[in-house]
Amino acid sequence: MALCRGDFQLDKCRSCINNATDALLQFCPYQKQAIYWAEGGQCMLRYSNESIFGKLETDPRQQWYVTSDSPSRQEFNRALRTLLDNLRSQAAYGGAGKKFAAANTAPDLLTLYGLVQCTPDLSSDDCSDCLIQGVAEIIPQCCNGKLGFGVYCPSCLLRYETYLSYNDTSLPAPPPPPPPMSLPTPPLPAPPGNDKNTTQTIINVIVPIIVGLIVALCIGFFLRFRQNHKPRAKLETHDEISSVESVYFExxxxxxxxxxxxxxxxxxxxxxxxxxxxxxxxxxxxxxxxxxxxxxxxxxxxxxxxxxxxxxxxxxxxxxxxxxxxxxxxxxxxxxxxxxxxxxxxxxxxxxxxxxxxx
Incomplete structure (x- = not known):
């Protein structure tokens, strides 16, 4: 598997892979598995006698850091975590085939430049998990508050510095903002002569409906009143007679x-x-x-x-x-x-x- 950083041009990528091939042949001529990272994680070359595609691997790994510390560690760590979390989401779930993201942020004292990348054969969740391990596990153990850090794994890489360390011009341009919503066209005013006709039409429609509802309500009240006020004596007599069994003689x-x-x-x-x-x-x-x-x-x-x-x-x-x-x-x-x-x-x-x- 050969992989170049997402900000590299094709000719520089080809040159980096050729150099990595020569290095592996020189230092690992008989090994069944080997991996090589160029300086600064510019490219990676890896081979194995087992299937390596689509599998998350975080070992072996190579890491480095700058010895200088931030003067305001708490604010620095807060800005760094926000930057790396945004880059992780963009690389894993942004939809780009390279699974690469780079950006910068500017706290009050200095500017931070970050870069993350996963191998394209990983799923989105595996890419996110690989980068989370670099942020949540490796950085707090060795490099908390350091002004520069980098870690290179078989499946992903992560680095940040206080200076621009990647090719900003080769990064994909951000998508254009959506066009502004067009306001609906206001309705044209009605001609002056139609106001009277419109009012007359509304009256002709509404008045019959109201009259019909009133008539229906009156009929309903009348029927209910009539049903509830039947002669009670007649009903009781009918009930009494109907409940008595007749006597029959041959x-x-x-x-x-x-x-x-x-x-x-x-x-x-x-x-x-x-x-x-x-x-x-x-x-x-x-x-x-x-x-x-x-x-x-x-x-x-x-x-x-x-x-x-x-x-x-x-x-x-x-x-x-x-x-x-x-x-x-x-x-x-x-x-x-x-x-x-x-x-x-x-x-x-x-x-x-x-x-x-x-x-």
Whole structure:
């Protein structure tokens, strides 16, 4: 691998490599691995019997430093670290194929010139790591505050002095600054005669939209008000009726009970009619007189008929307030309800109705 410093011209690079070749042949004629740095790190020549491309190597290394110290070490070290960090980032991640960077900085007392370079076969991260080792490890150990220093490794080199030690004219020119942003062209003023038309157009568009929104809001409030103010009594009645199960009888039973719907068995029309006969038979203990003989044979049917008569008489009391509610009727019709132990005549006192225990 042959590498010249990034600030060298082609003819000087060729001359430096030729001299390095002669030096290796003279001093290392039989070695399997060898590396040579020209004075000032102007060029490097390296060979090996193993693959060396793309591998980070920091040994062997050669270093030197100036014996003079900076009069203000703290300020000097701060300016030096800033300079070398900027050069490291530029060489490793700047995108240039040479992986080379050089620049200067001017603290209050003197000017510092720095130069860094990596072999082009290294990755950006490996190049940065190689230069970090030179700054963070080598300089603090030997050369803290020295006015000049250089270190040459197989994969990178780093140096700084207080004088210009590289060819400034051969460095690539910095990229031109971006062109200034052009200001947007101001809109042309509208002709004087169009102001009135524009205002009229805006009014024609906005007014219908506002009117439409107001109408929609009014309709929405009206519908919501109407929904929230439905007759409560009607809703409660509907809920109560819908929750009660209807009682069904077979058509044959009804037909037999009414003697084929005979007029003689009709209890009244348009009112209570002659329903008083049922009260009379009930009080006299002859309730069976109002039961069809065909229904008296079954004890179960007879028991159900008595329950129905019981409920029917309760529902036709003269005082409406004394009549049972639908809920109490449902409880009374339930097969497991046993409130019949009380004397029937007590239940059907014409002007009083005891409260039925719903439990």
């Amino acid at each position: 058509f044959g039973i009804i037909r037999a009970a009414t003697d084929n719907f005979s007029d003689a068995n009709m209890l009244g029309q348009g009112g209570f009619g002659i329903v008083y006969k049922a009260w009379k038979n009930w009080h006299e203990g002859t309730t069976t007189n109002i039961i069809d003989p065909a229904l008296r044979t079954s004890s179960r049917s007879f028991h159900d008929i008595m329950r129905c008569i019981h409920i029917g008489l309760l529902c036709v009391q003269e005082d409406v307030a004394e009549r049972p509610t639908m809920a109490s009727i449902v409880i009374e019709r339930h097969p497991r309800h046993h409130s019949w132990g009380v004397t029937f005549e007590y239940y059907f006192f014409p002007y009083a109705f005891p409260v039925i225990d719903s439990n």
